[in-house]
Amino acid sequence: MAHKYLIIKAFEKAFVELEQQGIKKPSKQKRAELLSDYVKEVSDFHLGEKTYRNYYNDAVKKLEEVDDIQINSEVVAGLCAYLNYKSYQEFLKETPLQIKKSKFQLLKPHQKYSWVLALILLCVTFFIVAYWTHPEQRWMIWNEDHYEEVNFDPKIYKAGMLEIYHEENLNNFKKLKVNCDTRFFSAEGDVMVWYGKSKEGALECFTAPGLHPKTGKTLKKITHYMIDKYICSSDLDDLK
Template sequence: KNKGIIKPSLTEKATEISNYLEGETNFIIGERSLRDYRSAAQKLENDDGDIRIKQVDVISGLCSYLGYENYQDFVKRNEKPKVDRTILTETPIVKPTVESLPKKSILRNYRFYVLIGIMCILLFWLYNYTTRQRWMVWTDDHYIEVDFDAKKYDIKQLKLYKEDRIVSFKKIKVTCLTDFFHPDGSVLVWYGKNREKQLEYFTDLGLHPETGKTLKPISGYMINKHICVE
């Protein structure tokens, strides 16, 4: 819907998630497999069973897509509290009335409840602060964190905040003198074409900020053909 598709089909939804998983985990899973998982989950909706997803990268990517840090965070935040049935059958404890308590005891209890109340407020504020949704936008050659403002930013510009994108993902200019590889041969630069079909270079793998297409690792062929041209 953010891209202007009012009634996206199941295939379009699955394709969107498939592209996200590929960019997030570098793991390729087809939209058909995702639709099969959805169908299996719907059949078990009213049961206690669950579907089995064998690929760990897919599980981690889906959790990230939903805004969770990882699978453990997903389980923790969706775990249903267990009720101890034995407590419900025990004889209720008769609490003493205020009149029967000494003044010092009343004051001590009052301070205790005030302290508990303050702690609950602080914990509630801390929870909202740490779990609030954060956003970022692409500016020229890097991402910056911003507040969600649909009037200031195009909805297509706003992306879910990712610290690694802020810290290590940059667009760079390259020459023959650029270090394209680590000493062990691993890649330092990735490339992709912008909307004008021009090659652009980046410091990390991921999706092109403008086109959303997966960036490719640099190769000796690309360096010789497009960068170190004699």
């Protein structure tokens, strides 16, 4: 059994994917949410993100032990699919018995302290340089289906509606009205639409990856499954 290796590799892939979506140093919670949503989508089996975090924490503790952890069979199948394995048996064949330790959680105590100190110094340096080179912070706000640049307003900031200016999001991040005729993939097969749910549970689609502007949850790549089941279907009430 190698369930502990499976969950660690899945969390590491989730870390990379979330970074590619613009999320810096994704937390275990964010990674667990991504995996929970993925397994639910491909298998209709749902476990909360807390369970995935518990799986991961147990795997980290037992990585150098003989004992393995036990993961639900539906979750095992979903994680294998997420890692592009056709089956758990294929995962076992292609995964060495001794894998490298996770670069995210398995540092020794003195390595952790050194890493934290280096990170603090880097952050301090970054903010000093940012202050002297960009003394005036720019802001933007979400307006129905796009971002707009605005001046700083203490009331809006306190309400959590202001975001730090991001040129790429300002120019390229839009909410889409989609139907069966929408072009979801490029000619090469690359995803062109990302989706998430509103606070009310409605499906919403966007032109770029990132966080949902209202809920803050990570958007997911559109799939043929989602298109067939929710977008090309006349009944969207299942999402609520």
